Amino acid sequence: NAGVTQTPKFQVLKTGQSMTLQCAQDMNHEYMSWYRQDPGMGLRLIHYSVGAGITDQGEVPNGYNVSRSTTEDFPLRLLSAAPSQTSVYFCASSYSYDRGRNEQFFGPGTRLTVL
Amino acid sequence: AQKITQTQPGMFVQEKEAVTLDCTYDTSDPSYGLFWYKQPSSGEMIFLIYQGSYDQQNATEGRYSLNFQKARKSANLVISASQLGDSAMYFCAMREDSGYSTLTFGKGTMLLVSP
Numbered sequence: 318n319a320g321v322t323q324t325p326k327f328q329v330l331k332t333g334q335s336m337t338l339q340c341a342q343d344m345n346h347e348y349m350s351w352y353r354q355d356p357g358m359g360l361r362l363i364h365y366s367v368g369a370g371i372t373d374q375g376e377v378p379n380g381y382n383v384s385r386s387t388t389e390d391f392p393l394r395l396l397s398a399a400p401s402q403t404s405v406y407f408c409a410s411s412y413s414y415d416r417g418r419n420e421q422f423f424g425p426g427t428r429l430t431v432l
Numbered sequence: 433a434q435k436i437t438q439t440q441p442g443m444f445v446q447e448k449e450a451v452t453l454d455c456t457y458d459t460s461d462p463s464y465g466l467f468w469y470k471q472p473s474s475g476e477m478i479f480l481i482y483q484g485s486y487d488q489q490n491a492t493e494g495r496y497s498l499n500f501q502k503a504r505k506s507a508n509l510v511i512s513a514s515q516l517g518d519s520a521m522y523f524c525a526m527r528e529d530s531g532y533s534t535l536t537f538g539k540g541t542m543l544l545v546s547p
Contacts, residue, residue, distance in 0.1 A: 359537040367532055416529040423477035
């Protein structure tokens with residue numbers, strides 16, 4: 318199993334450009350999520366999905382869109398990049414969202430810089 | 433109010449000694465889970481240990497144990513016999529089991545292990 322994969326690993330954008338961060342998992346996990354990590358801030362939830370066709374907003378959703386058309390894929394779209402979106406982005410998945418351990422498995426991250 | 437508080441921005445410990453990383457949390461949900469993740473300098477997020485709010489015993493995973501004090505709302509991570517490879521950022525996180533079980537992270541504690 319590859320686990321959770323993310324592409325690209327690094328990306329530089331200009332203000333106003335759009336792009337999609339890709340995330341895929343091969344563990345048949347029900348729950349997937351996107352976080353951003355900024356210095357001194359920990360990880361903050363952007364969007365999450367509890368299954369194909371179901372998504373919801375997290376703590377910091379503005380400027381980002383998601384969709385989940387398959388169980389495996391959960392892309393994150395930046396509509397019009399801003400310097401404030403410079404961050405490291407992590408995708409994560411877990412078997413389900415039910416109570417119990419259900420730890421989240423993280424991808425390697427995408428380091429995004431917006432100029 | 434912050435849901436997860438890690439008051440130690442940085443900790444130093446000598447190799448082979450034990451170290452405790454503090455975490456306090458705030459929730460009114462009777463059912464919740466507490467997690468610790470490790471982030472080495474390479475950037476990946478590694479799950480370490482889980483404690484459920486209804487678990488009677490403190491969780492242990494190898495050299496990691498979780499000192500769970502429910503009344504004090506604390507979930508401290510104890511690393512016994514520290515190793516140089518334990519140098520990393522450590523994050524405490526909470527999942528409240530009402531709703532869709534999203535994770536809230538603390539800001540992290542940087543642990544440095546010296547020879």
